[in-house]
Amino acid sequence: xxxxxxxxxxxxxxxxxxxxxxxxxxxxxxxxxxxxxxxxxxxxxxxxxxxxxxxxxxxxxxxxxxxxxxxxxxxxxxxxxxxxxxxxxxxxxxxxxxxxxxxxxxxxxxxxxxxxxxxxxxxxxxxxxxxxxxxxxxxxxxxxxxxxxxxxxxxxxxxxxxxxxxxxxxxxxxxxxxxxxxxxxxxxxxxxxxxxxxxxxxxxxxxxxxxxxxxxxxxxxxxxxxxxxxxxxxxxxxxxxxxxxxxxxxxxxxxxxxxxxxxxxxxxxxxxxxxxxxxxxxxxxxxxxxxxxxxxxxxxxxxxxxxxxxxxxxxxxxxxxxxxxxxxxxxxxxxxxxxx
Amino acid sequence: xxxxxxxxxxxxxxxxxxxxxxxxxxxxxxxxxxxxxxxxxxxxxxxxxxxxxxxxxxxxxxxxxxxxxxxxxxxxxxxxxxxxxxxxxxxxxxxxxxxxxxxxxxxxxxxxxxxxxxxxxxxxxxxxxxxxxxxxxxxxxxxxxxxxxxxxxxxxxxxxxxxxxxxxxxxxxxxxxxxxxxxxxxxxxxxxxxxxxxxxxxxxxxxxxxxxxxxxxxxxxxxxxxxxxxxxxxxxxxxxxxxxxxxxxxxxxxxxxxxxxxxxxxxxxxxxxxxxxxxxxxxxxxxxxxxxxxxxxxxxxxxxxxxxxxxxxxxxxxxxxxxxxxxxxxxxxxxxxxxx
DNA sequence: GTGAAAGCGCTAACAT
DNA sequence: ATGTTAGCGCTTTCAC
Numbered sequence: 001x002x003x004x005x006x007x008x009x010x011x012x013x014x015x016x017x018x019x020x021x022x023x024x025x026x027x028x029x030x031x032x033x034x035x036x037x038x039x040x041x042x043x044x045x046x047x048x049x050x051x052x053x054x055x056x057x058x059x060x061x062x063x064x065x066x067x068x069x070x071x072x073x074x075x076x077x078x079x080x081x082x083x084x085x086x087x088x089x090x091x092x093x094x095x096x097x098x099x100x101x102x103x104x105x106x107x108x109x110x111x112x113x114x115x116x117x118x119x120x121x122x123x124x125x126x127x128x129x130x131x132x133x134x135x136x137x138x139x140x141x142x143x144x145x146x147x148x149x150x151x152x153x154x155x156x157x158x159x160x161x162x163x164x165x166x167x168x169x170x171x172x173x174x175x176x177x178x179x180x181x182x183x184x185x186x187x188x189x190x191x192x193x194x195x196x197x198x199x200x201x202x203x204x205x206x207x208x209x210x211x212x213x214x215x216x217x218x219x220x221x222x223x224x225x226x227x228x229x230x231x232x233x234x235x236x237x238x239x240x241x242x243x244x245x246x247x248x249x250x251x252x253x254x255x256x257x258x259x260x261x262x263x264x265x266x267x268x269x270x271x272x273x274x275x276x277x278x279x280x281x282x283x284x285x286x287x288x289x290x291x292x293x294x295x296x297x298x299x300x301x302x303x304x305x306x307x308x309x310x311x312x313x314x315x316x317x318x319x320x321x322x323x324x325x326x327x328x329x330x331x332x333x334x335x336x337x338x339x340x
Numbered sequence: 341x342x343x344x345x346x347x348x349x350x351x352x353x354x355x356x357x358x359x360x361x362x363x364x365x366x367x368x369x370x371x372x373x374x375x376x377x378x379x380x381x382x383x384x385x386x387x388x389x390x391x392x393x394x395x396x397x398x399x400x401x402x403x404x405x406x407x408x409x410x411x412x413x414x415x416x417x418x419x420x421x422x423x424x425x426x427x428x429x430x431x432x433x434x435x436x437x438x439x440x441x442x443x444x445x446x447x448x449x450x451x452x453x454x455x456x457x458x459x460x461x462x463x464x465x466x467x468x469x470x471x472x473x474x475x476x477x478x479x480x481x482x483x484x485x486x487x488x489x490x491x492x493x494x495x496x497x498x499x500x501x502x503x504x505x506x507x508x509x510x511x512x513x514x515x516x517x518x519x520x521x522x523x524x525x526x527x528x529x530x531x532x533x534x535x536x537x538x539x540x541x542x543x544x545x546x547x548x549x550x551x552x553x554x555x556x557x558x559x560x561x562x563x564x565x566x567x568x569x570x571x572x573x574x575x576x577x578x579x580x581x582x583x584x585x586x587x588x589x590x591x592x593x594x595x596x597x598x599x600x601x602x603x604x605x606x607x608x609x610x611x612x613x614x615x616x617x618x619x620x621x622x623x624x625x626x627x628x629x630x631x632x633x634x635x636x637x638x639x640x641x642x643x644x645x646x647x648x649x650x651x652x653x654x655x656x657x658x659x660x661x662x663x664x665x666x667x668x669x670x671x672x673x674x675x676x677x678x679x680x
Numbered sequence: 681g682t683g684a685a686a687g688c689g690c691t692a693a694c695a696t
Numbered sequence: 697a698t699g700t701t702a703g704c705g706c707t708t709t710c711a712c
Contacts, residue, residue: 003689014699019691029697049453050399051689054390054704061455068415069434070619075410078436091450094409094434096418110431113389114705115401224623257623279410283564283597285625343705354683359707369681391705394688454689 080299420639
């Protein structure tokens with residue numbers, strides 16, 4: 001495997017010139033550049049990024065942490081991250097945690113060992129190292145940007161939508177459709193994003209002077225399966241709800257099955273709204289109303305914040321809130337019946 | 341940021357000893373080991389993986405290439421890869437191509453520049469570098485393992501299921517359910533995996549002495565959207581099909597919507613079978629019959645092959661074929677009506 | 681069991 | 697514009 005020395009020898013120049021040809025081409029005369037390019041082609045050389053990173057003390061790589069690549073919601077965000085990373089000469093790699101702390105800590109260790117320069121977190125987990133530092137009241141132990149989730153007591157650049165408002169609008173929409181007994185299926189209790197959405201749900205109820213009933217608040221974990229079983233539980237609650245706000249689309253899709261199996265219908269018996277607008281949302285029966293998040297923009301903003309952090313501009317506690325959008329489909333449309 | 345020298349100084353030993361404490365603890369007396377561990381804790385040291393990789397000439401990282409993290413099928417495979425990687429002290433990172441050649445080439449370049457040691461490919465794309473070398477009749481330019489897809493003229497370790505047989509069984513099952521006019525929606529034409537499945541479909545037809553009608557073979561691209569539009573086309577074909585084999589579940593789910601919108605039913609008007617058994621398959625209406633692939637096992641086998649390749653054991657053209665399974669759900673069950 | 685030292689491939693400061 | 701060289705942090709002979 002050819003090294004920079006081989007190229008230098010072959011091109012009849014110094015290693016410094018070869019290096020410059022790659023990093024600062026404008027500082028090399030074009031004739032020289034040509035000689036180098038020729039040698040590179042002949043020997044099929046490609047620079048050793050490890051050596052370069054070691055020397056430069058930065059890897060030029062960021063890792064995006066997703067809870068699950070099975071969750072169809074993250075793709076747009078990753079796309080956005082990559083757009084900006086590419087413009088800045090950075091690589092993007094993905095890590096999947098499957099909700100396991102150890103897995104996240106494993107990726108965090110890659111930053112500590114300088115395999116990557118920073119982490120963009122899409123999930124609801126924080127590296128153990130970070131949690132410890134927070135307790136000590138110290139700063140972040142590594143460059144970190146949160147996309148979507150926020151954490152109590154953690155000062156960290158962060159981009160998201162206004163979850164409280166999104167949930168409020170979803171619930172409000174159900175009320176406008178004539179629902180009066182509105183339930184919700186939330187994410188895991190510790191999840192701030194989920195908590196924010198529950199707050200929005202309650203605000204909409206309060207504003208419409210509808211009672212808040214604890215029995216109408218079920219806890220899920222954002223999976224289809226949990227939506228199915230939460231719905232099974234909800235079917236037993238009297239009086240029966242007539243509208244349900246699901247805190248993500250996957251759970252809503254799981255619930256559709258439970259409702260179908262019970263011989264009930266949507267939106268006739270239950271008007272339904274989800275959250276995220278995943279790709280399947282408009283293909284289920286009936287097509288799912290939902291809150292669409294601007295995923296690509298979230299990713300772009302997150303990577304911008306990461307770049308600022310890495311340039312030591314200290315993005316600090318910068319918080320970027322982007323706009324969401326209520327998408328009305330048949331699952332909540334009681335005005336015209338529903339034809340699918 | 342502490343380096344190995346800081347630790348050596350603090351522990352009162354040489355850098356060699358510190359290094360050995362991490363890499364070959366058995367070659368260090370336990371008392372010495374303890375001193376080192378103490379210094380490490382005090383200075384919050386973590387070894388610079390770049391320096392280590394540079395010295396060892398291997399990065400200890402493999403990249404798994406997925407076409408899209410929106411495709412819910414890959415998660416299990418990644419899980420399997422990680423199981424084996426972890427046992428071997430390897431890191432796993434993901435790269436998403438979104439079907440774009442440039443993106444794949446970008447990840448391939450990470451191997452050339454020694455950021456990663458090899459690539460595990462889940463998609464239907466090959467790095468440009470590899471394609472070129474193939475034309476020259478040369479060997480692989482980098483460690484590569486194919487999971488799922490195979491390529492003509494490419495000698496490369498590879499793990500998959502028997503796609504031809506899976507498709508045969510799916511089609512055969514439709515025939516057993518009484519279907520006589522069976523259509524199929526394939527993947528992109530160039531895709532070998534898709535070609536293999538079409539072959540299996542045709543074999544089942546031939547065996548049952550059913551005619552093969554080109555009009556009954558539609559081309560999709562494995563997305564929900566393409567399933568929807570292929571189905572829209574298929575609805576216009578006379579005589580109308582009564583059974584359809586979709587080469588993946590996503591397309592089948594898209595088709596369900598088109599069928600619904602046409603006022604037709606499944607499995608009454610069309611019995612349907614998909615492929616992959618993605619998580620949503622049993623939650624759609626009606627639940628989808630499908631061919632389940634042993635995803636975790638595929639990933640494990642792929643990483644085993646990668647390890648062999650990296651240990652220069654030259655896995656060569658090793659091919660591992662794993663068992664699939666026909667999952668029968670309501671979408672193809674005409675024996676008992678369908679209750680969802 | 682432990683230490684001294686060479687060197688992995690590259691970049692950047694300095695010299696010419 | 698180009699060359700010389702130190703050194704990034706680590707591992708690994710080779711001595712002792």
